[in-house]
Every structure is written in structure tokens, then in C-alpha cells.
Amino acid sequence: MTETTTPTTARATVPATVPALAARATGVGASPVREILALTARPEVISFAGGLPAPELFDAAGLRAAYDAVLREAPRQALQYSTTEGDPSLRAAVAARLAARGLPTDADDLLVTGGSQQGLSLLATALLEPGDTVLVEDPTYLAALQVFGFTGARVVAVPTDDDGVLPEALDALVAAERPKLLYLIPTFQNPTGRTLPAERRAAVAEIAARRGLWVVEDDPYGELRYSGEPVPWISSYPGAEDRTVLLGSFSKIMAPGLRLGWLRAPGALRRACVIAKQAADLHTSTVDQAAAARYFADADLDAHLATVRAAYRDRRDALLAGFPAALPAGSDWNRPDGGMFLWVRLPAGHDATALLRTAVTHDVAFVPGAPFFAGDPDPATLRMSFVTHTPDEIAEGLRRLTRSFG
Template identity: 75%
Template sequence: MTNAAPPAAAVPGLAARAGAVRTSPVREILALTAHPEVISFAGGLPAPELFDADGIRRAYDRVLTEEPRRVLQYSATEGDPDLRQTVAERLARRGLPTRADDLLITTGSQQALTLLSATLVEPGDAVLVEDPTYLAALQCLGLAGARVVPVPTDEHGILPDRLAETVARERPRLLYLVPTFQNPTGRTLSAARRAAVARVAAEQGLWIVEDDPYGELRFQGTREPWIASFADAADRTVLLGSFSKIIAPGMRLGWLRAPAMLRRACVIAKQAADLHTSTVDQAAAARYLADADPDLHIARMCAAYRERRDALLDGLAWALPPGSSWNRPEGGMFVWARLPDGHDATALLPGVVEHDVAYVPGAPFFAGPPDPATLRLSFTTHPPVEITKGLTRLARAFGV
């Protein structure tokens, strides 16, 4: 007679917050449109042919030749001193006095959002966002257990009076927003509205997370001041930036500028997450910014992106159903469009993909009730000829 082994106990389930976070439809659409014949307006991807691959290679070659022992070793959590100094100088030239010690280098600005969620948000805390807002921010805040509360917007961004009402009602911990060339809408908040947001934060007591990955991609118009530059909000604003749009996203480099108390907490959270961002990538970025002419490179990208934006805007009148509307962003990577009432951009997408073209439906970007007729179109990835070809396919898919 043999003794039967006891039945195995069930495997413990996932944490509740992990099951509550929705997947990214942008990533799912990118997987569907990975075939080379597809012209995709879905992903917010920089144009790969515009990467300064030669300049980046020279930067890596130089740091690996001159300082191999340093750049291949562990390094400080706060980040490469030369890179932080360079970022500080770039911010100061644009009107925001900054010291290297005010900055923390992160593994993409997405990690900065994760660090801030870990250091500022308790499960159940209210966090305010523009409606619609950056999808990955909704994912990050959801994983932290935040109660995400939408604030109404119009074609010029967040509405300060509605923000004040929502803050008074919800008593949030923080407000997250992308005030310049917002993802997904491409909208830019005016200086007057930025000042009003700063006043609300000062008077009612909340943190502001000002995410600025697109600010240097301006094609026309006048640069708006950072919210972090307003005296009312200087002690409670965290400014996030990224090298993904101006050098290359594959390097996964971003930065966080924050008041000392919060920055120290983020350093500890980062130590628990990854110890530090890649030493060699930081050193190469610092060398690239010192040796190359990044502003000239950015100007070339902006000129190319402006042509691509114009090609997209010129074709939407005949590519979208009659009665559609869209905005005209002064920079960034996205156009926000709306189909006529009764159209559902999500339901229409599978038929659109069958025509080897794609967009991102707007609904997933809303924290509140979504507008199903909205969609996001990225214009940066393809040259004008391909954009026109993609719009021809889009018109065919919509039957116009």
C-alpha cells in the first residue's frame, strides 16, 4: 500500500491592484500593425531615420575608449554628474534655474511616474488627471492603487475653474498633466491657465506632476513657461523630461526635477527598483550632448515633423467622414480627431486595419466617461508620401 501525496494547494493569486490595471491598447495595436505593409498612425514613435545614429555611435565609442572601467561599472542612483549638469544648464537656458543636484536621472520618464506614485500616493488617494490623458499614466496610477479623478478639458487643455472645484471636492494628493503638446490631444496649455493651475495648487494644497516629453518639438508659436517656473507652485511641482524624443527612445533615459524632500524619497525608491539607470547609456548621452549639436539636430527633426504634420492635416478633410473635426497642434507628435456623432472609433478599427492602416481610438485615454468618436493620429513615424498613402487607405476604410 502506498501513501498518496496530498493534493497541491492552489497557487496564490495576483495582488488586487495588478488585476485591476488595464492593458495598453496602443501596445496591442502596435502588435497588430507590425507587418511592414501597414501604415500606422497609432504609435507615438519618433522617426527612426532621423536618429543621429552616427553621432550616438561616436559618443558610445568615446566613453568606452576613454573610461571603460567607469562606464561599465555600477554608479550612483542620482545619475551621471555630467548628464545632470547638462540637463540643468539646458533648463536654465530655457528660463528655469536648476542645479545638477535638483535632478534625478531615471530609466525613461515612465520610471519617474512610477517613483512618484510610490512616494506620493497611498492606495485610495485621489489623483487628478486631464480628461483625456496619457494612457501609461493611468496604468501607473492604477497600479499604485490611486483613485483617478478626471478634470474636464476643452480644446485649450485643462479648465482651471473646474480644477479648483474638483480639488475642493476630492482633496487629491496630486495633479498629473502634460501641458505642452499633450498626449493624446496635442493641446498646449496657455501661460494664463498654467498660472491658474499653480495658484490652485498653492491655495488648496496639492502636488503637481508636470510631464514634458514633447516640449522641445515645437514647430511654430511661442514657448510657454513651465508650471514649475511659477513662484506659486515652485515648492510643489515635479517636472519630468525625456531623451526619448530628442535623442533615441531605445536608450531609455529620462529625468526628474523635484524639491529636495521628494527627490530624496525618489532616490530611495529608485534604489529599491533598479539601483541606478544604465551607467554607459548615461555617459554616452552626456558625451553626445557635449560633442554634437543637439539643438541643430532637434531643429532638423522639428522641420521634418512639421512637414509630416502638415501632410496629415492637409489630407484629413478627404480621409475622414464628412462632419469630422480635428485640431492643429503647434508641435509634438499627435493630432486629436473626432468622427461625427454616432461613430465609434474602437468598433471601426478592425475594419480599418484590414486596409493596412491604423490609428488609436480615443476612448482608452479617458479616466471619465469616454467619447467613442475620438481618435489619436501620430504623424511623426512616416514621411509625407507615406502619410498621404495611409490617408488614402483610411478614406477607403471609412467609405469616403
């Protein structure tokens, strides 16, 4: 008997659809500021959009010397894995600086992070469940809204005025909404540049203690003061000690490319953030931490900051001096004592988002204010950063902005 075989026909296969992205990845939009920066990356554009420190003021020589020293003297340690909590010398230097400014701090109170932005993400991971309520200033920092959005938290805006959150409104919202945390930038706020007065800080601490909530106090701009007297951190007020997290950054006082920051938090929460950081990146760059610690030890950071403050003060004043001629009649703006931003409100009927499209054709840019609002946006507002450009460049940028109102 002859055995026969029947040829088989290969089955045509259709690839299955890949699983969908997580809801949090599709429900949170990109940062309008980052997208505007990409849009205006052309060198001919004078941009008031990004909060970019002036690169010509970076102490590149001092930082290079710090890197050279750690790589020459301890390369095996500087290039090795490190602890999650951070370089002990760097934490000690930050703690000493905080103590000198009126907030007693030990090195063990601190966790080094990949910029203060990572600190905020770690806190959100450690504290927030989907559906938890977070209170924010209105308007507030865009990237904070992104962080809270990724956790699935419900964000509620606290009414504000030119000085920041209104304590009575905050107290009523905490009672009604039972939030997990309140997020604030009390000093030279992004985007408005305003500073929360001392009496309101004390009220925030009292409300947090009486009602029971965490306060996240973000302070990337506090050392960029050009006038007026420093205001104590909320963390320093009675009642706030065990429920306030202070976030800080090296981006504005050294260089943003270092991507170094820190958080100061009560022990249990700090430990939870350490575990969250282990899951995120194990630890922040060892060599960058070592170089920053060496910079603190060898360089005169206060002298460097004095130079930066003087330049930024001149740039703030140049922008303020040019506003009356550049902006439409009926516009108003603030005069912050420090930081990097001014807040402008155009007359009723103006739309800053539409104006930006015209402004870019004149090679000038800013950030519309609407995306910063967690509540109802004000389309007539815009944020102007004054630190990146010289006074002469600022004057030219304002002339271009004037033509945009056509």
C-alpha cells in the same frame, strides 16, 4: 520471533493552488496602444497609432561616436555600477539646458530615470497611498492611468476644453475631492496635442499653492515645437516652486531606445524618489548615461533637433492637408504647434474602436480615443501620430483610411 513489516502505500498528493496575483496586477489592464502596435507590426501596415519617433532621423552616427568615446576613454567607469542619482555630467547638462530655457536648475535638483515613465512610477510610489485621489486631464496619457491604477489611487478627470484644463473646474474639484496630486502634460499633450496657455498655467500654480497639492508636469514633447512661442513651465510660476515636479525624457530628442529620462523635484520628494529607485533598479544604465552626457558635450543637439522639427512639421502638415478628403464630412480636428499627435473627432454615431477593426484590414491603423478618458469616453474620437511616416506614406495611409469608411 520473525519480524514482519507492513508495506506502506504511497499517498497521492494533489498540488496546492499557488497564491493569487496581487489585486493591483489583475485590476489594471494592458495598454491598448501597446496591443495595437503588436497587432499592426506587419511591415505593410501604415500605422498612425504609436508615438514612435522617425528612426531614419536618429543621429546614429553621433550616438555611436559618444559610446565609442566613453568605452575607449573610461571603460572601467562606464561599465561599472553607479550612483542612484545619476551621472553628474549628464545631470549638469540637463540642468544647463533647463536654465537656458528659463528654469534655473542645479544638477543636484535632478534624478536620472529609466525614461520619464519611470519617473512617474517613482513619484507614485513616493506619494500615493491606496485610496488617494489623483486629478488628470480628460483625456490623458494612457500609461499614467496605468501607474496610478497600480497604486490603488482614485483617478478623477478634470473638465477640459480645446486649451486644456479649466481652472474654475479644477479649483472646485480640488476643494471637493482633496486630491494628493494633479498630473498634467501641459505642452503638446498626449493624446490631444493641445497646449495649456500661460494664463491657465499661472492659475494652476496659484490653485496648487492655495489649496495644497502636488503638480506633476510631464514634458516629453516640449522641444518639438514647429510654430508659436514657447510657454513657461508651471514649475516657473510663483507659488509652484515647492510643489511641482517636472518630468523630462531623452526619447524624443535623442532616441527612445536609450530609455533615459529625468525628474526635477523639491529636495524631500526627490530624496524619496531616490530611495524608491534604489528599490526598483539601483540605478539607470551607467554606460547609457555616460554616452548621453558625451553626446551633449560633443554633438550639436540643437542642430539635430532643427532637422527633426523640420521633418515633423512637414509630416504634420501632410496629415492635416489630407484630412478633408479622407475623413467623413462633419469631422473636426486640431492643429497643434508641435509634438507628435493630432486629435480627431468623427461625426456623431461613429465608433473609432469599431472602425479600427475595419481599418486594419486595409493595412492602416490609429488609436481609438476612448481608452484615454478617465471620465466618460467619447467613442467618436481618435489619436493620429504623424511623426513616423514620410509625407508620401501619410498620403497613402489616408487613402487606405478613406476606404475604411466604405
